Amino acid sequence: MMTLIKNNEEYAVIPMTDYKFMHLLKEDFNDALLIEKVKQEIKLGNDELIPLDIMKRLLSNESNLKIWREYRSLTPKILSDKTGVSLSIISKIENNKQKIDVPKLTKFATALNVNLDDLID
Secondary structure, X not given: OEEEEEOOEEEEEOOHXXXXXXXXXXXXXXXXXXXXXXXXXXXXXXXXXXXHHHHHHHOOOOOHHHHHHHHXXXXXXXXXXXHOOOHHHHHHHHOOOOOOOHXXXXXXXXXXXXXXXXXOO
């Protein structure tokens, strides 16, 4: 390692390979911190792990409402009872024949214990 003085401040000059390695270590450390934060949020009940098959479905063209309803083991009837939204409206939304308005979106999100944006296709 060499040192360099510029404007009365001393700097360390290191080989680029060492710099890149230290940069990777910093990224790994930041990733580890993020993982620990997520684990803590899950432990506190503020977040949850979603199975891979559910994530794949959420990334498809399938209705997010239907995916979350099934993941939460709710029938359309139970969701209807919890939200006051008719079975026919739920069916239309789940079959992509009707958009969800904000009041219904809020009811569904509450009933399914998800964020509003989780239901937006």
